[in-house]
Amino acid sequence: MSTALRNRVAIVGVGETDYSRDSGRSEMMLALQAITAALADAGIAPSEVDGLMTWRVDNTSEAEIAANLGVKDLAWFGDINQAGNVGAALVAHASAAIVAGLANVIVIYRGMNGRSGARYGRGEVTGRRGQGGSAFTEPFGLLTPQHGLAMTARRRMHEFGTTSRQFGHVAVSEREHALRNPRATFYGKPLTIEDHQESRLVVDPFHLYDCCLETDGGGALVLVSAKRARDLRQPPALIRAAAQAGYAKERAFVDTAAASLAPRFWAQAGVAPSEVDVAQIYDHFAPFVVFALEDYGFVERGEGGPFVEAGGIRWDGGTLPVNTSGGHLSEAYLQGMNQLIEGVRQVRGQSTAQVADCHLSFVDTGIGTGAILLERAS
Amino acid sequence: MTTTHEPVGDRPPFPLPIPTEDNQPFWDALRERKQLIVQECEACSTLVHPPRPMCPECGAFEKTWRPMSGRGTVCSYVVTHQAIHPAYNGFTPFATVLVQLEEGPLVTTNLVDVSHDEVAIGMPVELVATELSDEITLPLFRRA
Numbered sequence: 001m002s003t004a005l006r007n008r009v010a011i012v013g014v015g016e017t018d019y020s021r022d023s024g025r026s027e028m029m030l031a032l033q034a035i036t037a038a039l040a041d042a043g044i045a046p047s048e049v050d051g052l053m054t055w056r057v058d059n060t061s062e063a064e065i066a067a068n069l070g071v072k073d074l075a076w077f078g079d080i081n082q083a084g085n086v087g088a089a090l091v092a093h094a095s096a097a098i099v100a101g102l103a104n105v106i107v108i109y110r111g112m113n114g115r116s117g118a119r120y121g122r123g124e125v126t127g128r129r130g131q132g133g134s135a136f137t138e139p140f141g142l143l144t145p146q147h148g149l150a151m152t153a154r155r156r157m158h159e160f161g162t163t164s165r166q167f168g169h170v171a172v173s174e175r176e177h178a179l180r181n182p183r184a185t186f187y188g189k190p191l192t193i194e195d196h197q198e199s200r201l202v203v204d205p206f207h208l209y210d211c212c213l214e215t216d217g218g219g220a221l222v223l224v225s226a227k228r229a230r231d232l233r234q235p236p237a238l239i240r241a242a243a244q245a246g247y248a249k250e251r252a253f254v255d256t257a258a259a260s261l262a263p264r265f266w267a268q269a270g271v272a273p274s275e276v277d278v279a280q281i282y283d284h285f286a287p288f289v290v291f292a293l294e295d296y297g298f299v300e301r302g303e304g305g306p307f308v309e310a311g312g313i314r315w316d317g318g319t320l321p322v323n324t325s326g327g328h329l330s331e332a333y334l335q336g337m338n339q340l341i342e343g344v345r346q347v348r349g350q351s352t353a354q355v356a357d358c359h360l361s362f363v364d365t366g367i368g369t370g371a372i373l374l375e376r377a378s
Numbered sequence: 379m380t381t382t383h384e385p386v387g388d389r390p391p392f393p394l395p396i397p398t399e400d401n402q403p404f405w406d407a408l409r410e411r412k413q414l415i416v417q418e419c420e421a422c423s424t425l426v427h428p429p430r431p432m433c434p435e436c437g438a439f440e441k442t443w444r445p446m447s448g449r450g451t452v453c454s455y456v457v458t459h460q461a462i463h464p465a466y467n468g469f470t471p472f473a474t475v476l477v478q479l480e481e482g483p484l485v486t487t488n489l490v491d492v493s494h495d496e497v498a499i500g501m502p503v504e505l506v507a508t509e510l511s512d513e514i515t516l517p518l519f520r521r522a
Contacts, residue, residue: 123463127393135395136428139516140486141474143392143463147456151476155454158499204457204471253454253476253484 003268007375009095010229010236013042013222014341019185019332022116023216028060030218031111032068038220043233044105051076051097051106051223053090055335057083057125060111076103082246083126083145085282085366087336089244092370094223104224110337111218119214120145146211146285150203153287155253157205162290164205166305168196170286170322171209171329173314178326180315181352185213186330210286212328219337221344229377237344237374240360241269244370256288257368258295266297269373271360273298276373278321278346278355279313279362280339283328289313292367293322315353324353336365340372347376389488390469394514401429403443408515412507416483418444427483448505449522450479457494473497477519490520 015037017023017030031054039046046069052062053076062077076097080086087110094106118124123144128134142148156162175191178184191209199208229236245261266273273296281292290304298320299307307313313322325331325342332338343363345351361374397405407415417426421438432439455475461467473494477485489497490506503519510516 121462127463130393130396132398133428134393135397135401137486138393139395139514140488141390141392141458141466141472142456142486143465146462147458147474150456151454151474154456154499155476158454201457201459202462204459 003270005095005099005239005242005268006270007238007240008226009098009223009239010226010377011091011221011239011344011374012224012229012232012234012236013038013040013044014220014344015039015041016183016219016334016338016341017217019183019215019217019334021214021216023113027058027111027113027117027218028064028068029111030113030216031058031060031065031109031220034111034218034220035065035069035107035109038107038222041234042222044222044224046070047072049105049107050074051094051103053077053094053106053108054079055084055086055090055110056081058110058112065109076106082369084120084284084335085369086244087340087365088242088363088370088372089365090370091221091223091239091340091372092242092244095239095242098223098225104228106223107220108223109218109220110334112334113216114333115214115216117216121211121214146203146206149285149288150206152253152256152291153205153285156287156291159254160302160305162287162302162305164207165193165197166309167210167287167290168193168207169308170283170289170313171196173308173311173318174283174323174327174329177315177324177353178330181325181331184326184331185215186326205287206285209329212284212333213330215332215334217332217334219334219341221340235348236377237347237361238377239372240375241265241373242371243268245368256291256295257366258292258364259368261368261371262296265371271373276320276360276362277358278324279364280324280327280343281322281364282336282339282366283323284333286329288367289322292364295368296364296371315355321353321355324351324355339363339365343372343374347374389510390465390472392465394510400431404429405514407443408507408517409509409513412515414446414448414485414505414507414517415443416446416479416481417441425481425483427485446479446481446483450477450485450503450519452476452497452499452501452503453478453484454499455497457497475519477503485517487517487519490518492521
């Protein structure tokens with residue numbers, strides 16, 4: 001596995017807007033407010049940006065962003081297809097571009113009215129109305145992202161004995177983290193395991209509190225070379241590893257993409273999962289935090305449920321605090337962007353649920369579709 | 379090409395499949411013969427479902443269509459309780475199941491005459507080809 005990327009690029013700026021259910025402004029405005037905040041955080045002028053990347057499903061093109069920022073020469077741009085799950089993959093692409101000298105200052109952005117605009121949870125973005133491969137799923141009622149994911153969750157519960165109550169401990173742990181984070185949607189609103197278990201079933205086995213939020217908001221990251229990062233405003237978050245994975249074959253409804261990515265990812269990183277200090281994991285649905293812990297090798301298969309039940313992912317006392325800003329369940333659903341931001345804050349020492357002496361910060365943005373490992377600069 | 383957003387019988391108004399050149403024989407066999415057929419790779423005999431141009435095991439384009447017995451077991455299932463998509467309005471709770479055919483392939487489907495709270499992993503099931511329109515007959519299943 002190539003280590004050509006290792007610690008040669010850094011995330012030097014992060015920015016986000018407020019998170020709400022009705023932003024009252026355009027997705028372009030949300031993206032630009034987040035981008036300018038991230039550039040100010042880094043201490044880089046907007047006109048210096050020469051690379052822009054976003055999700056294929058983002059509605060604001062790189063050209064529109066460039067025209068607002070006053071970019072002189074847009075040397076690198078692009079997006080990645082699939083759905084919400086490509087945030088870390090974008091970091092991998094941007095890192096490779098900087099190492100190759102194709103751009104110097106790359107901004108990754110996401111601006112979405114995920115609640116007041118098109119809603120992912122209702123299939124309004126991903127639905128294909130019986131076309132293509134959906135001819136074999138949608139006619140039977142698998143109409144939204146959560147339908148297919150619930151199918152995997154049910155099968156894994158059967159194979160490994162994981163319970164809904166254990167999934168509930170993911171939601172409760174993340175809510176505890178959100179109670180420390182004033183930006184979080186559920187700041188000031190505690191959640192108990194009974195609240196989770198008594199909440200309505202949405203798509204069984206998912207209860208309401210297994211499901212991510214729907215959020216209006218924007219977020220952005222600024223990437224430059226590690227060399228340039230040394231004299232900027234913030235402590236750099238070095239990108240020690242960044243990789244992506246897709247499904248090569250038919251989904252078996254058991255493995256996640258993390259099972260494919262894990263060996264490659266840890267080889268690139270040159271560290272073991274046990275050396276990671278803190279993790280952000282794509283919690284579109286709480287059970288998938290358990291599955292990611294297992295498929296990335298943080299715990300053995302079947303041990304994820306008992307691990308979260310014993311408090312393993314809690315900031316207060318856990319051996320691997322997970323989703324320390326509250327995650328998609330309790331902070332905001334910005335499709336991995338808010339988790340990438342939180343991963344950076346952890347290596348800077350700026351989280352509201354700061355892990356002591358944090359050197360290695362892991363971020364997954366799609367249960368294996370992409371992951372990065374951030375390292376604190378020594 | 380047919381889609382519907384009108385309820386058909388007691389089924390929710392889910393989108394109907396839009397057949398393509400790659401899978402038309404699958405839908406034809408259901409409509410004309412009430413038969414479930416699956417692609418078989420001519421080179422390595424792998425069964426490939428849903429249908430597609432290439433065999434993911436060996437890369438061959440050549441394939442035949444093999445009739446399945448129509449028997450299988452429930453591999454997984456979900457039950458939609460909240461009408462998170464408008465097609466479910468008035469039709470919840472509703473179960474969608476994943477059946478593993480005895481020949482191996484996985485098929486997403488629904489069970490007829492089985493209540494959502496009776497569905498269980500391992501339940502033996504058999505094919506009921508169910509006509510939804512002039513063009514489309516769906517491979518549904520019932521308790522075997």
